[in-house]
Structure formats: C-alpha cells, structure tokens
Amino acid sequence: MSKKLKKRLIRIIISLVVFIPLFVVDLLIGLDSFIDDPKISWLIPFLSFLLIYLFISYDILIKAFKNIIHGQIFDENFLMIIATIGAFCIQEFPEAVAVMLLYQIGEFFQDLAVGKSRKSIAELMDIRPDFASLVKDNGEIEVVDPELIEIGNIIRVKPGERIPLDGVIVSGDSSLDMKALTGESLPVDVEKGNEVLSGAINLTSTIDIKVSKTFSDSTVNKILELVENASNVKSKQENFITKFAKYYTPIVVISAILLVVIGWAINGHIEVWVARALNFLVVSCPCAIVISVPLSFFASIGKAAKLGILIKGSLYLENFNKAKTFVFDKTGTLTKGNFVVKSIVPEDKKEEILKNAYICENQSSHPIALSIKAMYQGKEDLDYKITNVPGKGVIAKKDKDTIYCGNHKLLDEYGFNYPLIDEAGTVVYVCKNKDYLGYILIKDEIKEDAYELISYFNKQNIKTIMLTGDNEKCAKEVQEALKLSSYKSSLLPQEKVSEIEQIFINKEKNELIAYVGDGINDAPTLARADIGISMGGVGSDAAIEASDIVLMHDNLSSLLKAKQIAKKTIRIVKENIWFAILVKVAILILSAFGIANIWIAIFGDVGVALLCVLNALRCGRVKKE
C-alpha cells in the first residue's frame, strides 16, 4: 500500500469511528432533541455532521474547486460535492456524510485493487535485466548497464542471473530457464556455440557469451516494448467506453436539472425533486466501466505474456476472439516439421536399404537426410564420392559400386525398373548398381496438441483451413486425421498470399480471418490476415514484427490457451459494460419516480465500480495446475 493510500485509509477509519455512534444516536433519540427551540434544534446535528463531512471530503472539495476554476463542470468530484451539499440543504445530514464516506471507501478499495493488480502484472512482466558483467580484455569483470554493452563484447553470466543480451556462448555449458520467454518450465540445455536469448535465467553454471545484439535489439527488450505498448492499441470496446463516458455524465447532469425544473412545475414540491435529482448526480460517474474495461484487457495481456503468448494490443485480443476462420500453415505449425522414417519396404531388405541410403545422405543436412541419419544406428565406410542430382537425389560411387538414392525422377533418368509408390509422405527410392532395393517412406508428424486444438475449434464452429506446399496426398492425410474443414495443397510460398486473398474475397463482410504460421517464410501472409499469429517467435524479429499475436513456444496448446483467454476477457468486458449500464439506468429510472433512495444510488456508483473491478481482475487470474 502506498503512503497516499494509507493516509486515506486512516482518514476513513477515523471518520467511521466518529460517524457510526453519532448516526446511531441520531437514529434512536434524534440529535435535534437536545435543543427545545424548533428554530435552532437542527444546529447540533448539522454542525456535528458537517465537521465529519469536512474531514472526510476536504480533498475532494479542493479538487472540485480547482477543476471548476479550470472549467471542468462535469468533474466527478464537483458532482459529488453538489450531491452532498444538496443533501445538507434538504436536511439529510447523515445521508450527506454517508454518501461521501462510502464514496471515499469505494474509491479507496478501487484504487487498492487496481494498484495491486497493476503492480503484480507489471512485476510479472518485468524481466528487464539490471546489469551485465562485461569481461574486459585483461580478464577483469566490470558490472555495467546492459545498454552500454556493444556487439562483440564478452559478458559473463553466473548461475541464478538473467542473461542480459542476446548472444552466442563462447565458453561453458549450462541449462537455462526460459520460462519468462516461452512459458515453458522445462529447462533447456545449452553448450558452447549455442545461441542464447536475453531474459532467460542461467541455472547451473557460469557461461561466457559473445554479444550479438545491442540491448535495444535484444529479445527481452523487444518483448517488454511489445507488452507495454499493447494497451495502447485500443479495442472497439475501449473506444466505445471512452465515447460513452464523454456523453454519459453531461446527459445525466442535464436530466437531473430537467427533473427538478419539470417536477417543480408540475407539483411544486421542489425538495422532493431535488432529493431525486441528487441521486442522479451520485450515479453520474461512468467510473465502473471506464476503469474495468482497460483493466480487463491489461490483466489478460499480462497473464498471456506470462504464458508465453505476446498479444500486441487489446484490439487483437478482441479480434482473435471474434475470428471464425483460422488458416493454418502445415509444416512447423500443425506438424512438427521434423521428418521421421515411417517405414522401409520391403521389410526383409530393411538393413541393406537403410545402410545404402545412409551412405548417400550422411553429408547432407536436408530434413530428409537428417531423418535417415537419425534412423541408422551403425557406422559405415564413408569413403564414397557423392554427387548431387538437384531436384532428384544423390549418387554415391566407390570402386565398382554405385548407389542411387532419390525420387522417381532419378530412377527414371537411370532407367531402373521399379514399382511407383503412391503414398502420403516423401518416398526415397534406393538402388544399388543395377538392382532396385526398395524405398524408404518419410513423414512429418502431426503435433500431439493439434488434435485438441482442432477439435475445440470444430466444437466452436470455427472454420479451419490448411495451406501447404506439400502434395495432395500428404495434405489430405493431415486433414482427415485432424478433421480440418478444408485444405489447399501444392502451394508455392507466394501462392499462399494469393490463397489468403481468395479467402478474403469469399468471406462475409464482418468475418475476421486469422492466420497461424511459423513466421519463417510467411511474413506477408501474417501481415495480410486480420490477425496474424506466429509460432515459436523467440528470436525471430521478422515474425514478431509481422504478426499481431506471437506464441513464444511452438506448441499449439498455447494457441488454445490464447483463444480461451480472449474469450474470457471479452465475456468479462461485456458483463461489466452491461451490468454497469443496466444498474445505473435502473437506478436513474427508480430515482426519477422516487423509489430508489440515496443509499441505493451510492451503491450504483461505488458498489458497481468495485464489483466491476473485481470482475475484471478475474482476467488476470491464472488457474493453479
């Protein structure tokens, strides 16, 4: 609690201690019974309540006075003062004090809740490193501000410290806690030569890092900037309430005046109408929604950031919730993007086929080659002369032996006799000298969490479309396995953008299209979609730049989480807007007919605001697992 808040709390407590007994005495025997003369009997209650009133509301009086001088007539403080002074005028002394007291209590709790959540969210997001240990040429260590480190400098990071800048490890190995970046709690092992990202915490042993990016370009700073600026991109709801707030107060105040004038003209009892109009002034502040809506978005964006989901603005959270069509890239998004040997045919020649394929592929770093290397256990004589046949395969020669390893085009070129295999996946044929040995079927794997995500989307009636550069067979297999709504196969990267264009042309007017990709080759598509979502964004500036939502981790469950967060946020925001408006309007109507008294009105102001704030805070709550 800040000093300011503490002072307010003490003031509230003192006022309550004095007010409550006085109020009870007034209720039971009446403070005006101490003086018999009816002309001045009201003086005792008036003066005693006035003293408490001045004590509890002097700051508001001062503020209101200042604001009036500056021409702010629809100022909240001023309206509160008018409402309470009005109550004094019609001799409702305890009511006047109570209104002010409750107003102060409500404001206090509201500020406390908002301040607390703001602080805790800010703390969660505060992954800013405070210092960097620069290793100088003579081996000495100097502790400096990370912003002063230049590219090429060597920095030392001890266990327990946060890596201050992006770079490459030049000595030492350790494991890193990347939780702040990806939301993933499993530590990641790193060794010399590995790239490391700022924001990660070094866990086990000291490492030296050669800095590759300045602080302002480093991952941690990028993330912080992104999250901090997120609440500046306002959602439609936020823009709506800004407008609403602008008109609401003047309208209520003018209606209050009209109520008095018209009521007085009709039946002449001015004090009745003034009392009713005072209720109007009490509920004239739109605080409840004005504070709770941005708070909801802020809390959600903060919570998402903690889970490794960066949302660039409230608007995107809102649109993400609304999007009814999700377009997915296949490789690396729905599938793992790492290829695995699925089968080797025929089974009895398995060892021989794999061995020969390994001889051909062992020097390559192509994903297909990697999967073959991963499969093969033995050590092989590698003294072969390797020739690449671009777009077809590889030929390996040694002495009299020649091994052919590649697609059907390679085999056609060399006149082999072989069965053409038509299966989903990549088929690698292997031949030796004159003989066809068999083939290896290599496939990409569908991510485990893709099933859950797509079935969730299907339940929500969200259209899912997959775009891929792979062939028809492959695409269809993934589509059937995941139950996607539709797919487009054999697309070149540039065709993906035109495919998105096509989806845009065919969509309904207010439909929003989300695109999910890995951010590597699809920056234009990410930018073109209403909501561009990139996965595995850590360290990829282009992806962070082009997308609206960045999933730091490349698993799809964070996308599902993001969707649920968006849904919950919008629901809470709507709840708050409707609840606040309905309660206030109801109180206005009831007050106009004299059914609601000032106590109900005060609930309509501070009570509603407090409830809305508490409701908004639910956005930031993380469920304990």
Place this chain on the structure above:
Amino acid sequence: MKKVYKIEVDCAVCANKIQEAMSKVEGVNSVTINFMTQKMIIDIDDASFDETLKRAYKVAKKVESDFQIIE
C-alpha cells in the same frame, strides 16, 4: 521525437481527459496516456521539445491537478 515518461495519474477517466487535452496542444504530434502502465508516450518536434512539453504539462495540470510527470 518520441519520448516515454513515467507519470502519475489517479484514475482512468482522468487519463483519457488528459490525453485529449494534451493532444490539442500546439506542437504535440501525438500523445498516449496509459493509465495501466502509468506511462506517457509523447511525440513532439525536436526543435521546441522542452518548451512544448512544458506547455502540454500545464494544460494537463489544468484538467487534472493530480497529474505528474515523474521522469
């Protein structure tokens, strides 16, 4: 030039009001008052930066006397 300042602003409504008032000040290209992060991002032409900022601050003070630029 865009600059970010830490600020103190007490309520969300005030933040909106201050933002509106400050953005009308001559020389201020754009200003965002963020109540949640308690930060102000203000864009003023380089030549008259300090002078314009002072004027904008005065205007903000008029709208909401509790408003403060901390650093």
